[in-house]
Every structure is written in structure tokens, then in C-alpha cells.
Amino acid sequence: MARPLINVPAKAKKGEVVDIKILISHPMESGQRRDNSGQPIARDIINLLVCTYNDTEVFRAELFPAIAANPFLSFCTVATETGTLKFTWTDDHGTVDTATAPIEVT
């Protein structure tokens, strides 16, 4: 399940407030749990998600333990011009993933 589910309206009017939703597949291991042999399970969470709209940052979230697996984030932005929303997120291993969604503004 490498790919996230991204929900961005395909078309919007200029100046319209649009809902953006993203659901990322990730275990969000809190670091508080132990495995069957009693060893602590290392923390592994997405700690940062940034969304840019045509290279301008419109949303940034820092995430912490105690956020459930497969985190879902929803926010609003103003449709200004036709282009691309780019989501970039980083986990505790330093892995950086990206995904994009197009938006057409009329």
C-alpha cells in the first residue's frame, strides 16, 4: 500500500475554498509498545507532512506519537491558479515520500 489516497477537487473556481484530504498508509508505531519477547518496538511515525501548491507552501503538520496508523489529514486552501498540489512527508527513518494531485482553476 505504498500509494496514499488523495482527494483534491479536479476543478475549482478562482478564489474558491477547496477541501484537501490525504490518507497515508503508515504503521505509526508509537515507540511505547513491546514485542512478544519484551523488547521495545522502535518508534516509527511520519513526523512531518508539507503540502505545496505550485511550489508555495500552503500547509505543514508536525505529527507525534499517539496518532493512529494510516493517518488522515484534511485542510482547506484557496484555489488560486491551475497547477499541482505536492505532498511531501518524512518518517523516523528519514524516508521522504511524495505524491501529487492536479487542480484546474477556472
Added chain:
Amino acid sequence: MIRFFVVALLAFAAVATAQKKSGYEFSSRETQAMQDDDAANPGFLWVQQGETLWNRRDGAAGKSCADCHGEANNSVRGVAARYPVFAPEAGAVIDIEQRINRCRTEHQQAKPLAYESDDLLALTSFVGKQSRAMSIDVAIDARARSTFERGKTLFEQRQGQINLSCSQCHDDNWGKQLAGSPIPQAHPTGYPAYRLEWQTLGSLRRRLRNCLIGMRAEAPPYESADYVALELFLMARAKGLAIDTPSVRR
């Protein structure tokens, strides 16, 4: 008096048709909202993956699911509403997971997928999603009868250290609270389901194991035919309810 007694006994024997409710109706509004929005329902991560796998060639035969079945919304629509079914070539009643694995070994000449692996859950939820909103209608013909009876026996038989049967909760006490949440009627409309407790998608087999462990009974291994018998009985019992795979449950 005797007549009254018989009527009363029948009323307690099973959930009456008019009162039949999907597990969805026992969920909180928040959980229902999560299920209703395909963008917020984490089960769709697996459905999306299932669509990729459906079109991916695999095995020595180099065939994908789509090479034989074509578009899933035509070919496997309704499957989740009528499974488990008796498969003559298997000589037994099989569920969707077993059907997928039979397709893999026989037609794709690929290795079967492990129970609860993401790939098997992805394919099962993708197939299941094609039947969304369709009414459950499982056929119990002569060949499936013995499996159905086995499932019924398992459902009604007391077992485990606390000597409890499935029926005592789900027929006699549904709607009451157990550990902070309502006891549902055990209609498997939404499997594979995303359970918040699991933080992942899981099959009906996994859910049945959960109940068995809660009853402090010994859960048979995943391969056991007893799960298929229970699945068949439960699906027949849920006749008429709508499929809502992939569902979100607490």
C-alpha cells in the same frame, strides 16, 4: 399456554427478520462518517492496492486477474453477496479468499497468498467492494447443507473457559453493552473490515478468532474448515442485508 411458550421460544431462537441490523447501525456516528467518506475510509488503501494487483500479471502463466475476468465491476459484481459457495472442483464450500488462492495456483500458477497478508486483503476488499450495497443472498443447496449445519452447530455450541456460545451474545443479548460498545448481531456485511482496534484491515476469519479468544476458546488455525462453516452460516443468517465492504468498525 403451550402455544404462547412455543412463540416465545421462537422469538428468542434468532434475530427476527424485522429487527435485523448491519453492524454499521451499531457503530458510533464518528465511525459511520469515516466509513461513508471513501477519502477518509482507510479500507480504500487496500481497495486501491487490490485494483493494481487485479491488473498485474503474476505466476508462471503470466496472467493477471483481468486477463480472464476483465473489468471487475462487471465480472465479480455480486460475488461478495453470494459467497461462500460450494465449489465442485474443490469438493467443498469455499470463501472468497480461498477462491482467489485457487485462481492463483490453478490459473496463474502462482503461489497462494498467506491469510491476512496485505495482498490477499487487498484483492478480497477490491472484489468485495464491487458488491457494495447489494443484498446478501447465499444459497444453501444440498451440497452446502452439511457445512451450513456445521456452522450453525459451532455458533450455538457453548465453548471455551467461560462456557459461552456465539448465540448467547449475538442472538440473545445484541444491543446491550459489552466492554463499552454495543453487541452487534454478528452479520458479516463488511469484511474485510478496517477495525480501529486492529489499526488495519482484517478478514472475517481474524474477526472470528477475536471472538473465540474473547470467549477463551481455542481458535483453530487459519486454514481450518470450521471458519468457512461459520462464515457460511453467518452469511445465510444475514440474508437481505447490504454489503458494505470495506467497512470501518470499532
